[in-house]
Amino acid sequence: MRFLTTVAVASLAFGGAWLGVVEAKSVSGDRVLVLVPKVEAAKLYSQFLDSLTGRGFDISVRAATNTSVALQVDGVRTYDHAVVLSPESKKLGANLSVRDFVSFVDDGGNLVLTASSELSELGRKLAARFGVEYERRGTAVIDHVAHLRAINDTSDHTLVAAGPPKTAAPVLSKQFAHPQSNPVYFKGIAHKYEPSNPMLISVLTGSRTTYSAPIGSDANEGAISLSGKALGLVSVFQTRNNARVAFSGSAALFSDALLSQEGGANKQFTTDISQWVLQEKAVLRETAHRHYLASTGERPEHYRISNEIVYEIDLSVYHDDAWHPYNSKDVQFEAIMLDPYIRATLNSTESTDPKTTATYHGDIKLPDRYGTFTFRVNYKRTGYSNVDVKDTVGIWPLRHDEYPRFLSAAYPYYISSLVMAVGFLALCAAWMWSAEPKTKRTTKQKSN
């Protein structure tokens, strides 16, 4: 009996520990589909896939030719994330189309899409849907200055060494912000990206000596279609529903060969990218928000014009396995009726739960205008998930008996109207008790 209880306790403890390890770090789920050309090809990416497993993801490695693979069944996602490491396959899974992938993303699924010089039409069309335009088939990224100098001097100039631009800050870890950080090795195809697109963030670009040209061509000017910083190597995209998609022009970037390359930062880079895309970092959320009258602390059914109110919102950011307070100085509140009548920056204040949330506070004076207003915090920042909190609030005019009375500024008017009334009484008195001249005057009148 005693032996049995020991076993039970031990198994419970073990089970708890086991659960602790497997618990997903991602906010949006732990089911990952990995598509590779053949199941055996997964060995090429074992380090990357092992790091995903180590982070608590439940990985399903499937061959691209496996026709039973579907992203959604009856409109319900079968996976939370999909990693496509099979850029050359013309067909993926159960003949997955561009629309299937887009619908997966619309439903909140996250994607990592890789490419190569022989990128299939499917991958090309899918990327175009997100504003990422891959170069023509058969081209490669070449750099005669910044590339991996291999042993035996057989250096491959298509294996370029690249660095992330400054815009990639929230996506990548801090070490990449350092100008002398190790380069990321990349072998594949380039893409054009639109820098002004607020949803697309370029996280790895070419350097000044990088260009894209057909493989084997001598790089005369006509053959170069894209070069320098405009040449995108890896870009990430965040949709309006906070789903995330990564586009890497190189599948090799995730391979064991480059991850274990000395002097390269591929390991950290792929970890950062996958953490960002699989919703393990830079995930922002609003845990609570409230607004109430500053005077009473109560939230009325509707406010009155020019009321002084308090608006508060709690924000958390997810990284390193837990929710942390999100600290920023640019959280803004808006009171909108067609146009914003008020746009005020909220200040950080003492939080009720300082370990996980940061509270932002604003003392707002409502406009001297009645109508149906929307109180909104629309917080969209590069690399962070979008927070858009809206409340529809009625602002009513004062009732006839709610206007302020006996204002000190109006006292002179009160007094003077009173004085006028007294003056009237005085005149009446003077008129009535000044009767004698009347006779005088009437006699005078008659004599005239």
Next chain:
Amino acid sequence: MSTTTADIFSRLARDYADETPLRLKVIDTYMVFCVAVGLAQFAYCLLVGTFPYNAFLAGFGSAVACFVFAANLRIKTNAKNASQFTGTAESAFAEFVFCHITLHFIVANFLG
């Protein structure tokens, strides 16, 4: 013809004192008083702004209306205008009182 400005004014004052009946003098005093109160309110409004605008309108309007009523009473009760009016001085005074009572009701309502 050698009258100076001072002579003109002193004569004007003397004639006014001698020839104007006492009741008209009382009304004149009241009208000066109305103008003074009205001007004081207007100056105050210029100084501090129009904020309780309804109170300003009530106070200022009361002074103006009192002035107008007094002017009407003066015209009607002036013996020189007797040929143009049929009513007696008493009926003119009664009208004056009625208008005033109505006015002060309105003013009190409008003061806010």
